[in-house]
Amino acid sequence: MPLAHIECVGPDVYWVGTIDWSVRVFHGYHTDEGSSYNSYLLMDDEITLIDTVHVRFATEFLERISQVTPLSSIKYLIMNHAENDHSSALPATLAALPNVTLVTNKTCFEHLSLLYPVIKSYPHLIVSGSTPLKLKTHSLVFVPVPLLHWPDSMFTYCPESKILFSNDGFGQHIACSERFTDQFKSIDHIIKLMREYNANILGPFQQQLGIALQVAGTIQIDYILTAHGLSWRGADIGRALTEYVNFASNKQITKKMTIIFQSINGSVKNTAMLIANEANILVQLIDLDRTDLTKCALHAYDSEYLAIGSPTIHGQITPQVEAAAHYLKGLKLIKGRKVYLFGSFCWNDKAVNDLVDIVESAGGTVIGQHSYKLKLNNADIQKISTDIKKLVI
Numbered sequence: 282m283p284l285a286h287i288e289c290v291g292p293d294v295y296w297v298g299t300i301d302w303s304v305r306v307f308h309g310y311h312t313d314e315g316s317s318y319n320s321y322l323l324m325d326d327e328i329t330l331i332d333t334v335h336v337r338f339a340t341e342f343l344e345r346i347s348q349v350t351p352l353s354s355i356k357y358l359i360m361n362h363a364e365n366d367h368s369s370a371l372p373a374t375l376a377a378l379p380n381v382t383l384v385t386n387k388t389c390f391e392h393l394s395l396l397y398p399v400i401k402s403y404p405h406l407i408v409s410g411s412t413p414l415k416l417k418t419h420s421l422v423f424v425p426v427p428l429l430h431w432p433d434s435m436f437t438y439c440p441e442s443k444i445l446f447s448n449d450g451f452g453q454h455i456a457c458s459e460r461f462t463d464q465f466k467s468i469d470h471i472i473k474l475m476r477e478y479n480a481n482i483l484g485p486f487q488q489q490l491g492i493a494l495q496v497a498g499t500i501q502i503d504y505i506l507t508a509h510g511l512s513w514r515g516a517d518i519g520r521a522l523t524e525y526v527n528f529a530s531n532k533q534i535t536k537k538m539t540i541i542f543q544s545i546n547g548s549v550k551n552t553a554m555l556i557a558n559e560a561n562i563l564v565q566l567i568d569l570d571r572t573d574l575t576k577c578a579l580h581a582y583d584s585e586y587l588a589i590g591s592p593t594i595h596g597q598i599t600p601q602v603e604a605a606a607h608y609l610k611g612l613k614l615i616k617g618r619k620v621y622l623f624g625s626f627c628w629n630d631k632a633v634n635d636l637v638d639i640v641e642s643a644g645g646t647v648i649g650q651h652s653y654k655l656k657l658n659n660a661d662i663q664k665i666s667t668d669i670k671k672l673v674i
C-alpha cells in the first residue's frame with residue numbers, strides 16, 4: 282500500500298502518523314471529515330517517538346517510521362495519553378522496536394498497563410513534571426495537563442526547538458493531506474472543527490484548560506504538534522491559543538440561541554420555528570430527527586440561550602430529546618445557559634416538566650416555558666412571542 286509522503290514538520294521532527302479517511306463515528310462523535318492519529322519522530326542521537334496510533338493502522342505506522350529510521354534505532358517512546366486512539370498500536374510498536382524504553386507518567390502507565398498488560402514486560406521510565414528527559418541534543422519537559430482529556434494526559438515540550446507536542450490539546454477531527462493549518466484553505470474551517478472538538482470532548486474540563494494555558498503562557502512555542510488533525514505554527518498559534526483562552530473563560534459564548542427539538546407530527550416543530558422567528562438574535566435550529574448530537578453540542582458551545590422542545594410521548598419527553606439534554610448536561614453545555622422550554626401534549630402535560638428537571642440539574646437557568654394541547658392557538662402564539670421578545674435580548 283502506498284504511504285502518504287513522510288513530512289518534516291519542525292526542526293528534526295518527522296510526522297509518522299496515519300490518516301483515517303473513513304472514520305465517521307468516534308465513540309458517538311460524528312467525524313464527518315474523518316480524522317488522523319498523529320505521531321512524531323524527534324531525530325536526535327537518541328531518537329524519540331512521540332505517541333502511537335490506532336491499532337487498525339499499526340502496520341502502516343511501523344512502515345512509515347522505518348522509512349525515516351531503522352526501527353532498532355529508536356531509543357524512547359513517549360506516551361502523552363493512554364486512550365485507545367493513540368495507544369492501541371502500543372503493544373505492536375513495543376514488539377517492533379527492540380531497543381526502546383517506554384516513557385510516560387505514573388497515571389498513564391497505570392492506565393496503559395490495564396489496557397495492555399503486556400507492556401509491563403518492556404523497559405519503561407516513569408516521568409513527572411519535574412523530571413525532564415535529556416537526550417543528546419534535545420531535552421523534553423513533561424507538562425501534566427490532567428483531564429485534558431484524561432487524568433493521564435500530558436504535553437511534551439522541547440525547549441531547544443520550541444515545540445509543544447500537545448496530544449489531544451488543540452486537535453480537531455479531520456483527514457487531509459495538509460499537516461499545518463497554514464497549508465489548509467480555510468483557517469476558519471479548522472477553528473470550527475476545533476470548536477466542535479472542544480464542545481464534544483473537552484466541554485467539562487474548562488478549568489483544566491485554564492491551567493494548561495497558564496503553562497503555555499510561560500514557554501516559547503513555535504510549533505504546536507497535535508495528535509489529531511492539523512498542527513499549528515507561526516501566527517496561527519495565536520488563533521489556537523485565543524480560542525482556548527476564550528473557551529477557558531466562557532468568552533466563546535455569543536448572543537445566539539440554539540433551538541433543539543423533536544417533533545412527530547409537526548406541532549413542536551412549528552413552535553421551534555415560531556421561536557426562531559421571534560428571537561432577535563442569531564438562531565440555529567437542531568431537528569433531532571435530522572441532526573446528530575455532535576452538531577447539537579457544537580452549536581450549544583457558543584450559545585447564550587438554548588430552547589428545548591418535545592412532545593409528551595408515553596408520559597414523558599421523547600428519548601431523543603432526553604438523550605440530547607443529557608449529552609449537553611454531561612458536556613456542561615447547559616450550565617450557565619438561559620433556557621426556554623416548550624412542548625405539546627394531548628392528555629398529560631409532562632415533557633416540559635421533565636425538561637425543567639434536567640436543565641436545573643445541569644446548572645442551566647429556565648427563563649421561561651410554555652406547553653399547549655396538540656396545536657398552537659392564537660393565545661399560545663401570543664404568549665410565546667411575548668416571552669421570547671422579552672426574555673431573549
Ligand SMILES: Cc1cc2nc3c(=O)[nH]c(=O)nc-3n(C[C@H](O)[C@H](O)[C@H](O)COP(=O)(O)O)c2cc1C
Pocket residue numbers: 543544545546547548549550592593594595596597625626627628629630631654655656
Ligand atoms: C406514540 C404517541 C404517544 C403519545 N403519548 C402521549 C402521552 O403519553 N401523553 C400525552 O399527553 N400525549 C401523548 N401523545 C400526543 C402528543 O403529545 C401530541 O400529539 C403532540 O402534539 C405531538 O407533537 P408533535 O406534533 O410535535 O409530534 C402521544 C402521541 C403519540 C404519537
